[in-house]
Amino acid sequence: MRLTVLAGGIGAARLLAGLATVTDPAQITAICNVGDDLEWHGLHVSPDIDSVIYTLAGLEGEFGWGLRGDTHATLEALRDLGGDAWFGIGDQDLATHLFRTARLRVGMTLAEATADLARARGIEVTVLPVSNDPHPTIVQTADGDLPFQTYFVQRRAADAVTGFTFPNASNTRPTPGVIEAIEDCDALVFAPSNPFVSIDPLFAVPGVRDAVLRTQARRFAVSPIVGGAAIKGPAADMMRALGHDVSALGIARLYAGLIDCFVVDNVDADCVPAVQALGMDAAACDTMMTGDDGRARVATALLEIIERE
Amino acid sequence: MRLTVLAGGIGAARLLAGLATVTDPAQITAICNVGDDLEWHGLHVSPDIDSVIYTLAGLEGEFGWGLRGDTHATLEALRDLGGDAWFGIGDQDLATHLFRTARLRVGMTLAEATADLARARGIEVTVLPVSNDPHPTIVQTADGDLPFQTYFVQRRAADAVTGFTFPNASNTRPTPGVIEAIEDCDALVFAPSNPFVSIDPLFAVPGVRDAVLRTQARRFAVSPIVGGAAIKGPAADMMRALGHDVSALGIARLYAGLIDCFVVDNVDADCVPAVQALGMDAAACDTMMTGDDGRARVATALLEIIERE
16 A cells, blocks of 8 residues: 655654555655755754654654764854754754755755665655755734744744745755655655645645645545644644634544544543534544554554545 | 965964964964865865864874864765765864855855955954955866866876876956055965975966965975875875975975075985085975974074074
């Protein structure tokens, strides 16, 4: 079964890692958000792509980003020099960004650099940035427009969010293979990622939404909200700030018309009828991907739902 | 006394460090070669500037480059990924290149980034790149034209050298302050640096040679060749390959017309008459800058010669 996963960072990475252990990884394609990418002291950093690759390789850090057991000699030296050190990059992580940036500087695309990184880490899943073009997510706040990492890391997601823009979206093209992966798969899965800053930026790339609407594949989404809270990151705060219900049902409303089946956690099973009333199927299973076992268990449950639908 | 030093890497760095301990560092200007600069995985590396700053800060590595006691976590990770790792950069050294590159990316000049680095390291000597413009040294060899670091580090200076070119020289301008530092100083010193790949690239920047010819300052050069061998680096091999006498006298011949006084090591004192026959003064002193003591001793001897002349 050919699976295509629309992916943000950590939640997507864990689901992909689970899926790769219970089905053929070579049949999985991850279409990754690049809205969080940043230029860090001249280096191109792609946090979502890196979370996906590191997690698929079993090397991810304790909190889902960076590399497990990494050291920070360069970051500390940079701080001592008075350089900007609010975005914490470890010494081994840094090698990834150097490797990627070297390739971009000689004219390779982000997709080519990503493929080389995935190959170097022994990843069989196809990892595609949604676009090779710059496609930043801008967070609109009471204090003005902020690049995503400025909002998220430097200012610790403390600003009141009023909206999001993708100012370069109209100049982006989908990476070769992205449209095909959406249209030609057997199941399309929206990972349990942030709808505003992980999934929406994918749809902002011209052609992606049409491909999702056009695909013959069954389309699934796994709720990133469980029991009224985000498993990871600022999704719940963003929903609240923008006037959405902070619930799995609130997520289902955002995806109405885009998916065929919404997967909620067992703790949210009571919202299944309300989700179905939105004109989609709904199913409940364990979605808490704690540890390697949890990832495999959730992936197995999701595959059962996919095969049943 | 205002001292301006034409500087390559390690030899110049040691002389500058000595001078800075025996005279007012705020009266010293180093005009640094940028022909060895390279882009390393997207980062701008300026080896000669870094050797000068690190040595002035007392932080230089055992062999004159990099930082003492540095670790190599990123380099090893980069090598594990299959990235180019032939140019060895340590973790703390890397912070310098990140700091510099971040500034260049936002439109600062190399001189401004260098001044910030020198300030961050507490350096009072004015450290000026000879030009803010790209100005690579190309080494011509039997195997073709090689960028300097490819010749020197990647291929371990093993190629037979046939010449040197500075292909972008005509597009470079001297950094603001360079011409003034040459013209308005009390003594101009050619550091004991490689004449072909440290000093010549300085002269290749339009205006520098004229300023050296025009200055009212007395002009001194310290021989990088002692007892028929280079203290450091490939100078002796290059001289031999290009048909020059591998001797202090051979260096003096290269600098005839550009300097007023040539300073040789005591072991080469017997060449003083031959140097004088070239139409310049000559003096001998200890020029071996071993350890902090050696640097100060050589700097003191050089200052005595300068004051005597």
